[in-house]
Each structure stands twice: as structure tokens, then as C-alpha cells.
Amino acid sequence: MRRRLIQSTLAVVLVVIAVFGVSLVIVETRTITETARERVESEAVRLASIVDSRLLVEDKVTAEIIGDQMPDDRYAVVRIPGKPPIEVGSRPDGDVISATAPGEEGETVTVQEPRSSVTEEVARTLLIIGLVALLAVIAAVLLAIRQANRLASPLTDLAETAERLGSGDPRPRHRRYGVPELDRVADVLDASAERIARMLTAERRLAADASHQLRTPLTALSMRLEEITVTDDPDTVKEEATIALAQVERLTDVVERLLTNSRDPRTGSAVTFELDHVIKQQLAEWRPAYRSAGRAIVTSGKRNLKAVGTPGAVAQVLAALIENSLMHGGGTVALRTRVTGNQVVVEVTDEGPGVPAELGSRIFERAISGRNSTGIGLAVARDLAEADGGRLEMLQAKPPVFGLFLSSTPPRKDPDEETRRTVR
Known part of the structure; x- marks a missing residue:
């Protein structure tokens, strides 16, 4: 493309120079x-007027007098009756201009x-025109190269x-x-790059979240099958x-929840549910693991509390906190329930050393972990809660002490949203 741009620009300039140059040469030669x-x-x-003036006063007309009035390169003949x-002067050879x-x-x-003097002057003019044309060609080539590089x-x-x-x-x-025009193409490519980056990030995040969130249900399911x-x-x-089937249902709910959050993390399916049922389920699933580690997991606090949320998501949040206590904590793990205002709170605590000071403000960030773990459990748990x-x-x-705050007030239905769901 660069070569074609240079060649086309140079061709246009040469045509212009040829047309105007030939015309200029013809005009200048005639002029x-x-x-x-x-x-x-x-x-x-x-x-003739000089000769007339001398003849009128009966003065002599000589070659010396006439020669003093003429340039050296001309020849003159004065004929007096x-x-x-x-x-x-000297008679010129060849073609002459005579008057x-x-x-x-x-x-x-x-x-x-x-006529050679005219030819020399025409030659000088042609040389000047040729030099100007050459400079124009050089300038055109430089301009064409610059424009070609620019495009x-x-x-x-x-x-x-x-x-x-395309390479990822x-x-x-x-x-x-x-x-x-090129800036518009660049804008579109940059926008596409940002969309692809978001898509890749979402896919990688989904894969990491899935591997983390599915590990515990699969482990519990494996233990139940081994018991059978x-x-x-x-x-x-x-x-x-029966317990294994319940865990399969929970596993299905985990997968559906992860897929839903990957599409739109703001999309929720909050309902009013029995909090005791979710806590009891978590205790049943985690007691074998704690028993194997020589530790205990207990529950306390108010009973028969109702909370608003997605039971599967709440179960995943509690599972992340319980697993975090099993890996990084120590002693007995306690799940305490209480009510504050219009919110139900589930606290998860243990008797371990606690969270290091340098991690306190970043504990919910991804890839932040106190030990060699994935560092995404608490980040996923916070996303699910929100x-x-x-x-x-x-x-x-x-x-x-980690606290899961859930609303105890049923969500108000949005008539417009209900209408949209009905239409869909």
C-alpha cells in the first residue's frame, strides 16, 4: 500500500508538471x-533617430559614432543616399533577428x-523550469512518503x-x-478489547469460583457414598x-447460582426462608470433617428465625466461613444467630489466632489469603451475600468473628418487573 500511494502521488505530480511545464516552455519561448x-x-x-539628428546639423555619421550607441553583440548597417x-560590429553567422x-x-x-542569444536565453529559462520541476518532484516524493507512512x-x-x-x-x-476514520477503527478495536477482557475475566472468575464452591459439596457427597x-x-x-440426594440438590443449586452470578451478579432470587434449616444442613455436612480434625462445630443463639435471601447462596456463604475456620482457625467453631433491627445476623467464630493485622482491611479481596489457599472463598461469599x-x-x-447480615423484611414486589417476567 505504501508503494502504491507513493507511485500514485508521483504520477499525479508528473502529469501536472508535464502539462503545465510544456505550456510554460512554449509560452516562455514565444515571449x-x-x-x-x-x-x-x-x-x-x-x-535611425540618432542618424537623423546628425544629418540635420550636417554632422558626420561614422562607424565609431554609431558603435558607441550599440551593444557589442549586435550588427548594424546604415545606408545614406x-x-x-x-x-x-561583426556580421553574425547563421540565423539572425533583423529589423x-x-x-x-x-x-x-x-x-x-x-538568434543564438535568444536560444541561450531560452535554454536558461528551460534550465530554471527544469530545476523547479525537479524540486517539485522531490517535494512530491517526500510528501508522498510522509503521507504514505501516515496512512x-x-x-x-x-x-x-x-x-x-485474536491471539488472546x-x-x-x-x-x-x-x-x-482510522481513529474510529481504533475506538472500535479498543472497545472490543475491553469487552473481550471483561468476558475473559468473567469466564476465569466463574471457573475459579466453580472449582472452589463445588469442592466442598463434592467432598461431602463422596464421604456419603463411601459410607454407603x-x-x-x-x-x-x-x-x-437421602443425605446424598440432598447434597446433590445443593450441588445443583450451587451450579445454578454460579451461572446466574456469572451473567449478572446483581440478579437475585431472594425469598423468605427458615434460617435454622440452612444452619442445620451445614452442621450435618461439616461435622464429619471437623470430627476428623479433632475439633467441634456448634450452634447457639435465637431459633426459628426467618431471613430473606436465596437459601442456596446463604448455605454457600456459611460453608465458606466454616471452611475458612477449619483451614485457618482453631478450637471449636460456633454459629451464633441474633437479631439487630430488621436484620438477622449469623456470626461464625472460632478459637484460633485470628486474622493478621496486615490482612484485616483486604481479607475480602480476591487472591488474598493467610496461607497457601486460593484466596477467593471470602470474596465469593461476599458477592453471594450482596x-x-x-x-x-x-x-x-x-x-x-464474621457476620452475615440478612434482611428479615420480605422484598417488595416491583409491578413492572413482574410484568416483564410475565411477558417473557
């Missing part, structure tokens, strides 16, 4: 020739100038940006080139199978 002719005629008339011709002027006393003055380099850069997007590098470059395989008691098998209008906070660092 120089006419000027030389007029100059010779004017010289002949001037010399009854006298021999008076020649001034004859008559005098009032019957004399004639003929002035000749070699081709941004296109090459935009192609590299598109290639980077969605970082926007935020480069602009001063050409509105080692027992011959039908009642035990039935009981464990999706249904609740919140998760660290109430105390040592010993650690």
Missing part, C-alpha cells in the same frame, strides 16, 4: 523571441542580432492490534493517529442416600 524582436526593432528606430554603407528602420532624410538603419503505519498498527485480540491478548492500546459402600444395613444406606441484598463483614479480628 523571449518576441522580446528579442522588439528589442532589435527598438534599437533600429533609436539608431549617395554615401557608402556604414557597417558597425530595419527608415530615417527622415531617406537613410535606413538595419540592426541584426544572432500505512496506522493500518499496520491496527492490524497488529486485531491480531493481538485483549489489552486496549489507546493509540490514535490524527485521521478520523462400607455398610450392609439397609436403614443406614437409605439414610445416607447479590440478595445482604452483606458479609468481619466484626472482629482476634478471635475472628
Whole structure:
């Protein structure tokens, strides 16, 4: 493309120079020739007037007197009736420009100038025109190269940006080139890069959240299935199978919840539910793990509380807090329930060393962990709590106390939203 731009620009300039240059040469040649002719005629008339003035006073007309009035490169012949011709200068060879002027006393003055002088002047003019044309061509080439680079380099850069997007590098470059059309393409590519980056981030976050959130239900389900395989008691098998089915349902709810949050983290399906049922379920799932670690998990506080939220999401938040206490805490883990204003609070605490001071303000950030863990459990738990209008906070660092705040007031229905759901 760069070569084509240079060639096209140079071709246009050459055509313009050819058209106007030839016209200028023709005009200048004619002008120089006419000027030389007029100059010779004017010289002949001037010399004739000089001869007339000397004849009127009966003065001599000699070659020396006429030669003093003429340039050296011209030749003149003065013819006076009854006298021999008076020649001034050297007769030119070859083609000449000649002019004859008559005098009032019957004399004639003929002035000749070699045409070579006109040719030399035309040659000088052609040389000047040629130099100007050459400078114009050089300027056109430089301008064409600059313009080609200005247009081709941004296109090459935009192609590299598109290639980077296709290879999985969605970082926007935020480069602009001063050409509105190219800047528009750059804007579109940068916007696409930002959208792709958000999509990739959401997919990676979904994968990380899924691997973290599904690990606990799968582990609990595996333990129940192992219990079934080692027992011959039908009642035990039935009981464990029932618990396993409940865990499968919870696992399904976890997957659905993760997919919903990946599409729109603000989308919630909050309902009024029995908080005791969710807490009891968590105790049943986590007691075997705590028993294996030589620790206990207990519950206390007010009973028969109703909260507003998504039971599956609340179960995941509590599971994240309980697992966090199992991995990083110590001693007995307690789940305490209380009421403050129009909110129901579930506190999870243990007897461990607590949260380090340097992590206190960043404990809910992703990739922040006190040990070699994923560092996303508490971040996911906070997102799940906020999706249904609740919140998760660290109430105390040592010993650690985390509080899950849930509304106890049923959510007010939005008539417009209900209408939209009905239409859909």
C-alpha cells in the first residue's frame, strides 16, 4: 500500500508538471523571441533617430559614432543616399533577428542580432523550469512518503492490534493517529478489547469460583457414598442416600447460582426462608470433617428465625466461613444467630489466632489469603451475600468473628418487573 500511494502521488505530480511545464516552455519561448524582436526593432528606430539628428546639423555619421550607441553583440548597417554603407560590429553567422528602420532624410538603419542569444536565453529559462520541476518532484516524493507512512503505519498498527485480540491478548492500546476514520477503527478495536477482557475475566472468575464452591459439596457427597459402600444395613444406606440426594440438590443449586452470578451478579432470587434449616444442613455436612480434625462445630443463639435471601447462596456463604475456620482457625467453631433491627445476623467464630493485622482491611479481596489457599472463598461469599441484598463483614479480628447480615423484611414486589417476567 505504501508503494502504491507513493507511485500514485508521483504520477499525479508528473502529469501536472508535464502539462503545465510544456505550456510554460512554449509560452516562455514565444515571449523571449518576441522580446528579442522588439528589442532589435527598438534599437533600429533609436539608431535611425540618432542618424537623423546628425544629418540635420550636417554632422558626420561614422562607424565609431554609431558603435558607441550599440551593444557589442549586435550588427548594424546604415545606408545614406549617395554615401557608402556604414557597417558597425561583426556580421553574425547563421540565423539572425533583423529589423530595419527608415530615417527622415531617406537613410535606413538595419540592426541584426544572432538568434543564438535568444536560444541561450531560452535554454536558461528551460534550465530554471527544469530545476523547479525537479524540486517539485522531490517535494512530491517526500510528501508522498510522509503521507504514505501516515496512512500505512496506522493500518499496520491496527492490524497488529486485531491480531493481538485474536491471539488472546485483549489489552486496549489507546493509540490514535490524527485521521478520523482510522481513529474510529481504533475506538472500535479498543472497545472490543475491553469487552473481550471483561468476558475473559468473567469466564476465569466463574471457573475459579466453580472449582472452589463445588469442592466442598463434592467432598461431602463422596464421604456419603463411601459410607454407603462400607455398610450392609439397609436403614443406614437409605439414610445416607437421602443425605446424598440432598447434597446433590445443593450441588445443583450451587451450579445454578454460579451461572446466574456469572451473567449478572446483581440478579437475585431472594425469598423468605427458615434460617435454622440452612444452619442445620451445614452442621450435618461439616461435622464429619471437623470430627476428623479433632475439633467441634456448634450452634447457639435465637431459633426459628426467618431471613430473606436465596437459601442456596446463604448455605454457600456459611460453608465458606466454616471452611475458612477449619483451614485457618482453631478450637471449636460456633454459629451464633441474633437479631439487630430488621436484620438477622449469623456470626461464625472460632478459637484460633485470628486474622493478621496486615490482612484485616483486604481479607475480602480476591487472591488474598493467610496461607497457601486460593484466596477467593471470602470474596465469593461476599458477592453471594450482596447479590440478595445482604452483606458479609468481619466484626472482629482476634478471635475472628464474621457476620452475615440478612434482611428479615420480605422484598417488595416491583409491578413492572413482574410484568416483564410475565411477558417473557
